[in-house]
Amino acid sequence: METKTFGQTLKNLRRSKGITQRELASAVGVDFSYISKVENNRMPAPAADTIVKICEKLGIPPDKLLAMTRKMPTPVKEAISENPVAQQFLREAQSMTLTDDEWGTLTQQLKKLR
Amino acid sequence: METKTFGQTLKNLRRSKGITQRELASAVGVDFSYISKVENNRMPAPAADTIVKICEKLGIPPDKLLAMTRKMPTPVKEAISENPVAQQFLREAQSMTLTDDEWGTLTQQLKKLR
DNA sequence: AAATGTGTTGACATTCAACTCAACTTATGT
DNA sequence: ACATAAGTTGAGTTGAATGTCAACACATTT
Numbered sequence: 645m646e647t648k649t650f651g652q653t654l655k656n657l658r659r660s661k662g663i664t665q666r667e668l669a670s671a672v673g674v675d676f677s678y679i680s681k682v683e684n685n686r687m688p689a690p691a692a693d694t695i696v697k698i699c700e701k702l703g704i705p706p707d708k709l710l711a712m713t714r715k716m717p718t719p720v721k722e723a724i725s726e727n728p729v730a731q732q733f734l735r736e737a738q739s740m741t742l743t744d745d746e747w748g749t750l751t752q753q754l755k756k757l758r
Numbered sequence: 759m760e761t762k763t764f765g766q767t768l769k770n771l772r773r774s775k776g777i778t779q780r781e782l783a784s785a786v787g788v789d790f791s792y793i794s795k796v797e798n799n800r801m802p803a804p805a806a807d808t809i810v811k812i813c814e815k816l817g818i819p820p821d822k823l824l825a826m827t828r829k830m831p832t833p834v835k836e837a838i839s840e841n842p843v844a845q846q847f848l849r850e851a852q853s854m855t856l857t858d859d860e861w862g863t864l865t866q867q868l869k870k871l872r
Numbered sequence: 873a874a875a876t877g878t879g880t881t882g883a884c885a886t887t888c889a890a891c892t893c894a895a896c897t898t899a900t901g902t
Numbered sequence: 903a904c905a906t907a908a909g910t911t912g913a914g915t916t917g918a919a920t921g922t923c924a925a926c927a928c929a930t931t932t
Contacts, residue, residue, distance in 0.1 A: 664909090674891070707842050711840060723848075725828035725830065728826075730851070733861055734834055740871070741837070747841070791881080792920085792922075794879055
C-alpha cells in the first residue's frame with residue numbers, strides 16, 4: 645500500500661486533466677505559487693474548503709483528497725459541532741473503532757431513516 | 759431550559775470537588791489564571807483535549823462539557839476525518855440535516871452493532 | 873494585623889493555518 | 903535563439919486559537 649503524498653496525488657490529477665497551476669489557482673481563488681508549494685509538499689494541504697474547490701475544477705469528487713488530509717469541509721464540520729447529539733454519536737463511534745463495513749451498515753440505516 | 763455557560767458549569771463542578779483553580783490548572787498543564795478566565799467567560803472554552811484533561815482531574819466523563827462547546831477531541835476528529843467511509847456517512851448525514859431524535863436512533867443502532 | 877491561600881484582570885506571547893508577493897528558474901513553441 | 907508560458911522558492915502577512923506572566927485584590931487563617 646504505497647501511499648502517495650497529497651501533493652503528488654494532486655499534481656498527477658491536475659496534469660491528467662491538462663490544467664496548469666495558474667488555471668487551477670485562479671479557478672480556486674489562490675495564488676498559483678501556493679499550488680506549486682502544495683504539490684511539492686512545501687506546505688501542508690490546503691483548507692478543506694479549498695480542496696473542495698480544487699476538486700470541482702478538476703471535476704472529481706473530493707472524498708479521496710479530503711481523506712488524505714484529516715480535514716472536514718465547513719458545512720459538515722458545522723453540522724456536527726453545533727449538535728451535541730451528533731457529537732455524542734461520533735464519540736461512541738470512535739471509541740468502538742468501527743470497521744468500514746460497519747460504517748457502511750450505518751450509512752444504510754441512515755438512508756432508511758427517511 | 760436555562761442553559762448555563764461553560765464557565766459557570768466548570769466553576770460549579772470544580773468547587774463541588776473541592777479543588778482550587780491552581781490545583782486544576784497544574785494537573786491539566788495550564789496557567790491557573792487561564793482557568794479563572796474560562797470560568798468567568800473572559801475567554802472561549804479551552805481546546806477539546808484540555809477539556810478532556812480537566813474532566814479527568816475532576817473525575818467525570820467529558821461528554822457534558824464537550825457538548826457545550828463546538829469542539830471535538832483529537833482522537834475523535836482524526837478517526838473520522840481520515841476515514842473516507844466515515845466521511846461519506848457524515849456528508850450524507852449533513853445533507854439530510856438530521857433531527858436530534860434521528861441522531862439518537864442512530865446511536866442506538868450503533869450500540870446494537872456489537 | 874500579617875501572612876498565606878485563592879481568584880481576577882490586562883497586556884502580551886506563541887503557534888499554526890493558510891495563504892500572498894516578488895523574484896527567479898526551467899521548459900516549450902516558433 | 904528568443905519570447906513566452908509554466909513552475910519553484912524565500913520571505914512576509916493575517917487571523918484565529920490557545921494560552922502565559924505579572925500585578926493586583928480579596929478572603930481566610932493564625
